[in-house]
Amino acid sequence: MNTMYDRLKFGEECTVADYTIVSDTCPGCRALPGDHHLLWCPSQACPVCGDELFLCACKGLSNDEAERLIEGIMKLVDSELADKVVTNGSKNLDKTYLEESVKLFINRCKHN
Ligand SMILES: [Zn+2]
Numbered sequence: 001m002n003t004m005y006d007r008l009k010f011g012e013e014c015t016v017a018d019y020t021i022v023s024d025t026c027p028g029c030r031a032l033p034g035d036h037h038l039l040w041c042p043s044q045a046c047p048v049c050g051d052e053l054f055l056c057a058c059k060g061l062s063n064d065e066a067e068r069l070i071e072g073i074m075k076l077v078d079s080e081l082a083d084k085v086v087t088n089g090s091k092n093l094d095k096t097y098l099e100e101s102v103k104l105f106i107n108r109c110k111h112n
């Protein structure tokens with residue numbers, strides 16, 4: 001069974017990876033050390049592997065966190081990004097959080 005993680009706060013990245021914080025605030029969302037990143041912040045690291053959270057395939061977050069994250073990422077998704085992810089992504093668009101949010105984006109578009 002997988003251990004489920006919460007999202008990392010800004011500044012905690014260095015505990016899971018060789019990730020050097022060079023700024024007082026998050027370059028992606030301006031979070032202060034010890035604060036959560038905004039959901040759509042692309043600078044978040046995966047709590048499992050330390051790679052970019054949107055793009056890694058660990059899927060280590062709890063279901064609630066993952067759902068919120070996917071909704072958050074969707075704010076960044078436009079049709080151009082969706083096209084790119086559909087072209088380069090995994091077959092079922094379920095490998096990364098970014099893919100899942102693109103899948104959600106596409107489903108919502110269909111229903112509008
Ligand atoms: Zn951030």
Ligand SMILES: [Zn+2]
Binds near residue numbers: 047048050057058
């Ligand atoms: Zn990961």
